[in-house]
Amino acid sequence: MYWITAVLIGHGLNALSYVLDKVLLTKSIKNPFAFTFYIGLLGLLIVVAAPWGLFLPSASLLIVDLLAGVFFSSALLFFFLALQTGETSRIVPFIGGAIPVFTYIFAFFFLQERLTSLQLWGFIVLVIGTILMALEDKKKISNLQSKKLSRQKWLFGILAALSFALSFGLSKIAFDYQPFLSAFIWTRFGGFFFPVLFLFSKNLRQEIFKAALVFKEKTGLMYLVAQTFGAGGxxxxxxxxxxxxxxxxxxxxxxxxxxxxxxxxxxxxxYPNLLKENMSRKNLLIKILAVAVITAGLSLIAFS
Structure with missing residues (x-):
C-alpha cells in the first residue's frame, strides 16, 4: 500500500500549494494565464533528470504523454480562474469532488475499471459532501454581478475537474506502458506547450512579461515555495x-x-481579507460537516 502513503503526502503538499497560490493570485500575480505559464515553465526543470531515464516512446504514446500535460495545464488555468471568483475551502473541494467522478467515467470506458458496491456507496456519500461544501450563501449573490461571478466560478470548476480527470487518466495509460520517469518528463513538455500558446496574444504576452517582475520582489520566494510544494505533490x-x-x-x-x-x-x-474566506460559525460548521462527509465517502472508495 505504498501508493496510499504517496497520495497522502501528495495531497498534503498540494493543500499548501493551493493556499499559497490563492495568496499570490490576490497579492502578486493577478493574471491566471501568467500564473499558468510560469508553472509550465518551471515544470521543465524535471528535464535535468533526463539522463537517468528519458526514452523516446512510440508516436501514439508520445501523443498520450503530451496530451496529459496539455490537459493538466488547462486544468490549472481553469482552477486559478475559479479561485479568483470563489472561496478556497469551498471551490477546491467542489473541484476535488468532481475529479473522481470524471476520472472513473474515463477509466470505465478506456481502462476497464469497475466500481464495487462499496465504492459506489462511497461515491454517493462523496456527492452529498460535495453538495454541502458547495452550498452558496444567498445573501452573497443578491446582485447581478455576484450572480455572474458565482456562475463563472462553477463553470471554471467543472472545466478544471474535467481537465484534471483527462490528464490523470491519460497519465495512467502513459505509466502503464512506459517507465514512470520517462513518461513523466514527456508530460511536462506537454504541460509547457499549452501555456506557450498564450504568447501569441499581445495582451497575455504583456501580462506574462509583467508578472516576471514578481521574482524581483519578496513574493518571488513565496511563488517558488508554492510551486515547489505543488511540484512535489x-x-x-x-x-x-x-x-x-x-x-x-x-x-x-x-x-x-x-x-x-x-x-x-x-x-x-x-489575515481576515487575505483568502476571502467566510469563517462565520455557521459556515465553519457546515464546512467541517462537509469535510467529514467527503472524507467518509473517499475512505469508502479508497479502502473498499
Missing part, C-alpha cells in the same frame, strides 16, 4: 497513479480538504 500523486487505480487515487482527496480548511482558518484569523 504532483510527482507523488502521479507516482501513486502509476502503482494503483487512477480512480481510487483521485478519490483520496479528503485529507487535502482538511489541510486546506485548517490552513484557511489559521490564515483568516491572522
Amino acid at each position: 504532483y510527482i507523488f500523486i502521479n507516482y501513486a497513479i502509476s502503482l494503483a487505480s487512477v480512480s481510487l487515487v483521485n478519490a483520496m482527496q479528503g485529507v487535502q480538504y482538511v489541510f486546506i480548511l485548517v490552513i484557511a482558518l489559521l490564515g483568516t484569523i491572522k
Whole structure:
C-alpha cells in the first residue's frame, strides 16, 4: 500500500500549494494565464533528470504523454480562474469532488475499471459532501454581478475537474506502458506547450512579461515555495497513479480538504481579507460537516 502513503503526502503538499497560490493570485500575480505559464515553465526543470531515464516512446504514446500535460495545464488555468471568483475551502473541494467522478467515467470506458458496491456507496456519500461544501450563501449573490461571478466560478470548476480527470487518466495509460520517469518528463513538455500558446496574444504576452517582475520582489520566494510544494505533490500523486487505480487515487482527496480548511482558518484569523474566506460559525460548521462527509465517502472508495 505504498501508493496510499504517496497520495497522502501528495495531497498534503498540494493543500499548501493551493493556499499559497490563492495568496499570490490576490497579492502578486493577478493574471491566471501568467500564473499558468510560469508553472509550465518551471515544470521543465524535471528535464535535468533526463539522463537517468528519458526514452523516446512510440508516436501514439508520445501523443498520450503530451496530451496529459496539455490537459493538466488547462486544468490549472481553469482552477486559478475559479479561485479568483470563489472561496478556497469551498471551490477546491467542489473541484476535488468532481475529479473522481470524471476520472472513473474515463477509466470505465478506456481502462476497464469497475466500481464495487462499496465504492459506489462511497461515491454517493462523496456527492452529498460535495453538495454541502458547495452550498452558496444567498445573501452573497443578491446582485447581478455576484450572480455572474458565482456562475463563472462553477463553470471554471467543472472545466478544471474535467481537465484534471483527462490528464490523470491519460497519465495512467502513459505509466502503464512506459517507465514512470520517462513518461513523466514527456508530460511536462506537454504541460509547457499549452501555456506557450498564450504568447501569441499581445495582451497575455504583456501580462506574462509583467508578472516576471514578481521574482524581483519578496513574493518571488513565496511563488517558488508554492510551486515547489505543488511540484512535489504532483510527482507523488502521479507516482501513486502509476502503482494503483487512477480512480481510487483521485478519490483520496479528503485529507487535502482538511489541510486546506485548517490552513484557511489559521490564515483568516491572522489575515481576515487575505483568502476571502467566510469563517462565520455557521459556515465553519457546515464546512467541517462537509469535510467529514467527503472524507467518509473517499475512505469508502479508497479502502473498499
